[in-house]
Amino acid sequence: MLPPAPERIVGADGQPVLGRHAGILRGCDWERLAPPYARGALWRRLHHKRWHYVALAAEQMFCAVAIADLGWMTSCFAYAFERGDGDMLANFAQDGWPGRFSASLAADAGGTSTFSRRGVFIELGPAGLSLRSPWLEIDACFGTAPAPALVASGLVKGGAVHATQKTGGLPLEGEARTWRGEYPLHGGTASIDYSNGLLARRTAWRWASGHGAGVGFNLQAGFFGAHENALWLDGGLFPLGPARFIHAADDPLEPWRVFTEDDCLDLVFTPVAARRDQRNLRIAANRYVQPLGTFSGWVRSAPDAPKRMVSNLAGVTEQHFARW
Structure with missing residues (x-):
């Protein structure tokens, strides 16, 4: 079992608390980092990346919504597909440039993130999601998770420190x-x-x-290596080893096999659809595909x-390259 999450990821001595924990991610105060992790204000502005993402899996529908802050630009996306x-x-998707949008990313996992631009409004927090757009509306409330969230923090080559909270199995109410x-x-x-982290130029x-x-x-x-690999099972949270992905990179709608080197997970993912994004803005570039489907294994x-069999578990895979 994992130890409890620290009160703050950046401690009073300016050193980050590294490793995997159970609880809530708080205190991503990267400006308080001390050597050897400290960086200047301009470097932090260019390398500070944050995103807030939620996936909703119901009997008839699968939805995903995200807000991202790249430091010099904020963006959002949302999609929904019928599972039948x-x-x-x-x-x-929408991008927001400085002075032309209203967006706010939560300082840590306990906060609420918002995005507002051109008829799109998103509010995402630990208790629910509200989305309004010409194409999709969602009102969702989240219950209490049966198991603790994963809090992971670690060093990033070419960057500095990265931290993340993954929360799963939240009971869902509402309507799309x-x-x-x-x-x-x-x-x-x-x-x-x-x-939330200070990432490399190419990630x-x-x-x-x-x-x-x-x-x-x-x-x-x-x-981020294996820092965020975890299994939630019957109310418990368990760390997993390094993950392997076997798939056709040029055809993400072919089946994927994913497994961990510690022999604790072996699944086949069957995609049914995918969201794609490929852009080159000269100073930045993004190649992204997120297939949606089900896992079995x-x-x-x-x-x-003992092995627990998994059948038709809703979820996503993703391959992503960013120059940001």
């Missing part, structure tokens, strides 16, 4: 509305990703996340524990 036939019901009609969210689950990763009643996981391979809390 895989139809994408909504998919939009699209051009096709109204979709109840009752009985579903929500999972939240809050990340890449692969990611997988799936959550349901009694079981969920988060895996990452790339800039097995998980366990330790190499000598």
Whole structure:
């Protein structure tokens, strides 16, 4: 089991508290970092990246919403697809430039993030999500998670320090509305990703996340190593080893196999749709694809524990490169 999260990620001595913990991420005060992690104000402004993401998995619909602050630009995206036939019901993104948008990213995982521009309003916090747009509306309330959240912090090559909180298995209530009609969210689950760090100019990763009643996981391979790899099982939170992703990089809608080197997770992901984004803004670039679908296979809390079979667990995978 993981130790409790610290009161603040940056301690009174200016040193970050590194490692994996259970609880709430607080105190990402990177300006308080002491040597050897301290950086100048301009460097921090250019390298400070934050994002707040939530996935909603209900019987009929899967939705995802995110707000990101890149330091010199803020952006958001949202999508929804019908799980029965895989139809994408909504998919939009907006960028906000300084002076032309109203956005605020939470200082840590206990806060609320907002985005407002051109008829789009998003408010995302630990208790719920409110979204208004011409293409999609969501009113969602989150219950208490059956297991603690993962708090992970570590060093980043080419950057400084990164921290994240992953919260899974939140009971879900509310409704999503699209051009096709109204979709109840009752009985579903929500999972939240809050990340905050001083990252490298070029950052890449692969990611997988799936959550349901009694079981969920988060895996990452790339800039953050195995720091955020974890399994939620029957009310417990268990660290996982380094993750391996086997997939066709040029065709993300082919099945993926994901497994961990500690022999605690082995799953096959079957995509049904994907959100893609590829942009080159000269000073920055982004190549991103997030397939949505279901995971099947097995998980366990330790190499000598019995395997728990997993079938049709809703979630996502992702491959992402950013020059930011």
